[in-house]
Every structure is written in structure tokens, then in C-alpha cells.
Amino acid sequence: MPDRTSEDERLRRWRLVLGSDSAESTGHTPEGRDAAMDRTLTALYGGGKNPVTRSPGERGAGLGASAPAAARWLGDIRTYFPAPVVQVMQRDAIERLGLAALLLEPELLDAVEADVHLVGTLLSLGGAMPETTRETARAVVRKVVADLEKRLAGHTRATLTGALDRSARTGRPRHRDIDWNRTVRANLKNWVPLPAADGAALPSGGAGAGTVVPERLIGYGRVGRAVRKEVVLCVDQSGSMAASVVHAAVFGAVLASMRSLDTRLIVFDTAVVDLTDRLDDPVDVLFGTRLGGGTDINRALTYCQARITRPFDTVVVLISDLYEGGIRDRMLQRVAAMRDAGVEFVALLALSDEGAPAYDRDHAAALAALGVPAFACTPDLFPEVMAAALEKRPLPVPER
Template identity: 80%
Template sequence: MNTADERLRRWLLVLGGDAAEGTGVSLDGRDAAMDAALGALYGGGRKGNGRKGAGRGGDRTAGLGASAPSVARWLGDIRAYFPASVVQVMQRDAIERLGLSALLLEPEMLEAVEADVHLVGTLLSLNKAMPETTRETARAVVRKVVEDLEKRLATRTRATLTGALDRSARISRPRHRDIDWNRTVRANLKNYLPEHRTVVPERLVGYGHASQSVKKEVVLCIDQSGSMAASVVYASVFGAVLASMRSLATRLVVFDTAVVDLTDQLDDPVDVLFATQLGGGTDINRALAYCQSQITRPADTVVVLISDLYEGGIRDEMLKRVAAMKASGVQFVALLALSDEGTPAYDHDHAAALAALGVPAFACTPDHFPEVMAAAVEKRPLPPSPDRTA
């Protein structure tokens, strides 16, 4: 097939096979099967973003249907014809456009889908309606996603935070046996005396003994409203990673209009996720009141609020609590989202109010989260981020 025909073929797959009339090019074999899979979801004669019909026969309704066998076959087809990233997008569209959420309560369906963070969010939102016959399959799907995320994120998170904790534990007036000579020499190179071929150690750098070091405390306070599903998944994984570090004491709190402390389940993020209840209202003030009550060493505590800031509680009290925690020495960070998505919808007024208190509010990708935490642990300005919002 020449370049022009290949370009036309691609356009036909975008627009739908019906657009081939009069072009001299037709879709057959694998291309016809791909077109049928797309047409089943988006309808015939797709145009532009693939969501509107414009074929010769006018709009054609999506033909996927709502029976488990036909959906299972379709899921198998799209996995055969498209890369995983496209499969995940098509699955999300099928769930949203065709109302297939109920079918995810069937084990056979769950075994057929391509698992990702968004599918986990959908399953968690269906958690309370999930029959026992499906629950174990759903847990297996969620566990696969969680384990993949841990492999991707854990090593870098531990390494980054270990370095930050190491640096924060340095003491500026060490006893002789506690001096770190390598870092002391590097810190004082400007004081090198050529005539004496020596460095004058104006500033000593050392470490405290491990037994003397005080654990840093991290409180992850997570909004579990429906729009925060991906953030809840990522935060649960990070919570488990942080909890595995002996030099950190990690607490995980989720909230809507009620507050639930899931710290005792942090050894298994899957248990954490199935203990959440996505959806419902939002009372940030109540959640922060609980977190504030758990803080015993403010100067050694980092609080990370993960929320879109749409407050259903008492706004002024929420801001006063944040200001009080800041004044006591707590490092406070507000993440509008912890996900791979773009800039989220959020309450701009509340974000601006937090920024006025010296609390940055921004969306954060999972890959950027370790650097954010490291900066908070070391009590230094947060690193520049393309995700920064307010």
C-alpha cells in the first residue's frame, strides 16, 4: 500500500468504514475487525474525536450491547487489535458511555479487562454493591495494579526519602566521633590555605547516632470523594511504601463527611483501598481536626492533604486549623490531585487562601511525589514542578 492509501486507510479507521464509499479503498481483514470494534463502542461514521456519527446513513448507535458475552468478546477483540494504553481508554469510554459498570460485578468480565488505576477506581466505587462471587476476583485485579505501581514507585521513593532523612538528621555541632569528615571537608573547601596545604573547618558536619534520631511523622489525609479516585489509589500505595520505612511514622486518614483512620491497615494497600468508600460529601475541616489531634511533635511532622478543596464543612475553621498547624512547626502540603492526569478541577478560592498561609496547593504526578516529600522532610522550599497550580 502506497503512502496515500495508507493515509486514507488511517482516516477511514477514524471516520468509520462507511466513509470508504467512492474512495476505491475498503477496509478488510484486520482493519475491518478494528473498525467493527470501534464502531461497537462509538457508532459508525466516527468523525473528529470518534464520538459523533457522520456516516452515509446518519448517526449509528453503538452496537456493543449490555450482555456479558458480547462485552467479553469485544474486550478480547480490542486487546488483540490495540495497544494497552488505547485499550484502557476504550474501556473507560465503554463504562461511561454504555453504562457497563454493573457488568464489572461479574467475575468473567473482570478477568477480561485490562487493569489500570481508573478501573480500580471504578471497582472501589462499586465496592458496596459487589457480590461475594466477584469480590475475590476484584481484589485480584486491584492487587495486580497495586503491585505494578509499587514496583514502579517504591525504590525511588525509599531512596529519595532516605537521603532526605539522612540530611535532616545531620547535626552542626557534632562531637568528635560524630563528625562526617568527607562532608565537612567539602563544606569548607573555600577555607583552604595553600601555604599550609590544609582546610580550616569553620563548619563541622556530622550525624547523630541512629538511636538518637527522632522519627519523622507523616500524615496522609486523603479526600475520598468520587473525583479523587486515582489519587486515593496512588496515596494508598505511597502510604504503604512510607510505612515500610523505619525512620518514618506514617498515618493514613481518609475522609468524606466522616473520618476513618486506616493506619493499622497500611501493611496492605489493597486492604486500605477496599476500606475506602468513594463518593459522598466532603468535610476537610473535620478531617484536619482529627489529624491535628494526632500530632504530638509538630516540628517533626509533615501533613499532606490530598483534596480538590471543595469544602462542605466550615471553611474558616479549616483555614484556622491549617494556620495553627503551620504556626506550631508542622510542614503542610496540599495536593489537589496525586495522579497522572492533567490539571484537576478544584476550588480556586480555597487554593489561594492556603497559598496566602504559605501552603502550596498544586497537582502532583506520582513520579514527582518523592521529591515533594523529601523537600517537606528537610523543611526546604518545594522543588519547581510543571504540576504547580497555586
């Protein structure tokens, strides 16, 4: 005999998923907490049009075109659903119901579950944001940035400090800094057999004990306070790159805090903006961006190339979906010229947890032909990508 409790639970879940249209087929009527959850889901997924444009009497509950109604709804979903689900529902509300315009109200911002995508939405509204909302928006952005820094900063600094130490090899290391494996390999030609027990030397090539005379020592220098490498983050601020812009601002601030790196942050659409002087505060960086608009990668790379003083010690990271609105051939020529000069060039299609977005595959293939693979990178992988670039070894390109 089937478990009746399990069957009831199954029908209950289907009723919540399918909505009121399934009441007859499931035979389930939500009550209490379930009824409240059903109302919040119906407001967003009830099948009607945007409540701002819907005709009177048209099906669908909606949130209403007012901040108080939306704020109540946002409070309800935080009551009934876990944070990851809340964030998904907020994104759906922004896309389906025109909630973005209501985010200009301070009381609504106080009710949201802040995440990277919400920050991107706020930044895209920057020009339209009234002064009464701006400070609340900055507080929301600062909370997200602080959470990201807490998650990413320690691992990034540790990984890159090790890479910088390894990249600073020297032929006159102190004893504790000697890389013994590389030193032995470099001096194998100086292997000398030890005398046999009776005093006679072993024949050349014979088995037996011997020693390597280390004519050349290989080791690591210490980074100390000197700037060892230059990093240029060149970030596309078109609307589709919002999450990447947020993460790039956080990583830019972390890299700028490392004395051995000279870090620049350049953002671009059809114009180029140098935000390097704001890197001590990633929130200022983010409010200095302008999400949306076109894309001119060639112009951005021209600006970056003109500011490179030590090509062999420079890493340029282009973060873009590669939909070039400028001059394609010149863009590729600039990448090739930087590579020929010794610059380590990295092309990231995205710097986010969502994976690869839509991107220009022809431009990605053209970069790959120049020895620059273009790939999406998660924030957790980014420190390893930067470490490999600083050491001029193959990048850890994720499998597709």
C-alpha cells in the same frame, strides 16, 4: 507521481477513524483484520446511544447489555490495540456505555486490561459488588498495586532515606559523617594564616596560605531504627479523586515500611476514616475506602491535628481538589495553626499522572497566602516533594 501505497494507507486510516459514514468519501472497505478492528470501534464509537437505553432500530452497534458480549469485545480490543489504547477505550466504554454495571460479573473482570482508572471504578462499585465478584476484583486491584509498588517503591525509599539522613544533622558527628562544606562555611571566622617562609606571619588580610580551625563540626547523624519524622497522609475520597486514592494507598504502604517514619493514612468525605492499621496491605486500604460523597476537609484536618505529637517533626500531606463542604474559615485556621506549631504542610490537588483536575481556586489561593502552595503532583515527583518537606526546604512545585 504520488506514492499509491502511501495514499491507500492514508485512506485506510481515515476510514478506520471516521467509521462507516466515510466509506464513500474514502473509497475504502475494510477487510480481514481491519474489518474486525472496525467492528470493535463501531461498537464503542458508532454514534448510537447507550445500548442499554437505545430504542430498537436506532443507529449504533453497541456492546449489548450482557457480560458475555462485553467480555468478547474486551478480548477483541486487547487483540487489535496496544495496552495504552485499550485502557483509553475501556474508560470510554465505562463512561459511554454503562459498562461499570457489567464489571460486577467475574468473567468480565477477567477480560479487562487493569489500570489505576479501572481500580477506581471497582472501588466506587464496592458496596454493590456481589461476593462472587469480590475476590476477582481484589485480584485485579492487587495486580495494579503490585505494578505500582514495583515502579515507585525503590526510588521512594532511596530518596527519603537520604532526606532523613540529611535532616538528622548533629554537632558531634563521626568523622565519616562530617559535612565538610557546611563545617568550613560555619568556621570561616576562624581562618588562621600560615607563617611565611622566613618565619614571619603574613599581614592580616594578605594573600597566602592559611587554615580554618574547625571549632564547630557539622555533620549527619545516622537514622538507624529510631523514628525521626511523622507523616500524615490526609486523602480526599470523593469520586473525582479515585486515581489519587490509589496512589496514596501505595505510597502510604511504602512509607509505613520505613522504620524511621511513623506514617498515618486518613481518608475522608463528610466522615473521617483512619486506615493506618491496614497500611501493611494497600489492597486492604483501598477496599476500606468509599469513593464518592461530599467533602469536609475541616473535619479531616481536625482529626489529624489532634494526633500530632511532635509538630516540628511532622509532615501533613493533604490530597484534595479543595472543594470544601465544611467550614472554610476553620479549615484555613487549622492549617495556619499547624504551620505556626512547626508542622510542614503540603497541599496536593492530585496525586496522579493526569495533572491538575478541576479544583477550588479560591481555596488554593488562600492556602498559598498561608505559605502552602497547592499543586498537582505526579507519582514520579512525589518522593522529591516528600524529601523536600522532610528537610524543610522549598517544595519542587512544577511549572504550570
